[in-house]
Structures are given as C-alpha cells and as structure tokens.
Amino acid sequence: EAQVTQNPRYLITVTGKKLTVTCSQNMNHEYMSWYRQDPGLGLRQIYYSMNVEVTDKGDVPEGYKVSRKEKRNFPLILESPSPNQTSLYFCASSSSQGPLAGGGYFIEQFFGPGTRLTVL
C-alpha cells in the first residue's frame, strides 16, 4: 500500500531532551516536507526537500533540523525541544512532475497520519 508513515504517533517529552520524529514513504517520491499545525495558525511548513541531500527552510525552521540521506526517509530532529514546539506535526511527500505549466514541480502531496508532540 502506498503510504507515508510517521513515528511515533504520540510523544510526551520534557524540555531539552533531544528527539527525532521519523518519516518514511514507499512511493519513490522526490519531494518531502514537514509541517506543524497549531490552532488558529493553520499548517506551517518547517522544512522541505527536493531530493536526496537537498533540503531548504520553510516558514518556521527555527529549532528544527532535517536530513535527507535516503530518498524514502526524511526525519525531523528537535535538538533541544521547548514547550512552544508542542504541536501536531505532519510529514508529506510528492512526486516531481515538472516543470509544470506556470511553474512548480509537484501537484498532489500525500500526508502522513501526524505526530502529536507535547513538550513539558
């Protein structure tokens, strides 16, 4: 089954304790991305990756790191989590279809099930 998986699905941790949220896709997609979703703020992009070893900042990258050593995996690392990083996190992937009419390289993003993180 084609899917994006995230682990863990739920995590409660304490301030300063390093953590990694894994994301894996089995669709051979080039593009992967991390988002956080907060009430009243909507989905905000943290980092994205156009392909292996190519990553770039989204709108809210502070406090996060990512890596893309393999095409299928795109882990999100919080080196020193703080309470303001309590959020619902989504990983997403998409195949490159571009360049498309009007620009851009992808259309549909497939989202993982989400990871609910609480930092105390």
Place this chain on the structure above:
Amino acid sequence: GQNIDQPTEMTATEGAIVQINCTYQTSGFNGLFWYQQHAGEAPTFLSYNVLDGLEEKGRFSSFLSRSKGYSYLLLKELQMKDSASYLCAVRVTGGGNKLTFGTGTQLKVEL
C-alpha cells in the same frame, strides 16, 4: 511573505451547494491548492489551479483568478461526510516548492 484569507467557519445544508472563498496576496504566484482535512486526520488533496479558470472534479470544483488574487472551492450535492476543514494553500516562484497554507475554513453540513 504571503497573506492568505479564508472564512473561519461556514454552515450549509445537506444536498445544497457551498462556495468557500480564498484570497491571497503574494508575489510570484505559482499555484493554488485546496486540501480537505477531517478532524484528527491528515489533509488530503482536492484540487490544483495555476492558470485562470475552473477545474472540475466530480462534486468539487475550484476556480482561480490570478489578477484578483482569488480562488474558490465549490462543493455540490453536499453530504454529511463533507463536514471538514478546507485548506487553501499558495506556492510562489523562487521559493522552491514551499507552500503557504491559510488557516482553513471549518464547514459544517447539517440535515
């Protein structure tokens, strides 16, 4: 940066038609996306517009006017399962494939 506006909430009746508007202010527009998100679930892709006009896909249609910075999602023959949040997102040139999402419109479908 980009500014995307959507109504916070809407209510409609089963079987009716509802239009959810999205306005955006951005430079270097490079595509507009609509996603559906049920409570507690991941967003799922509905539609994509990059050129002006209407894109139709079953009960769902999406319209774009680049000169007005305006899009709408039209849902026909509403069903109870259409109760969800509808997210508008914009991509800009020069930003790789970065997407900026609006805060979403919570649609409630009633009998």
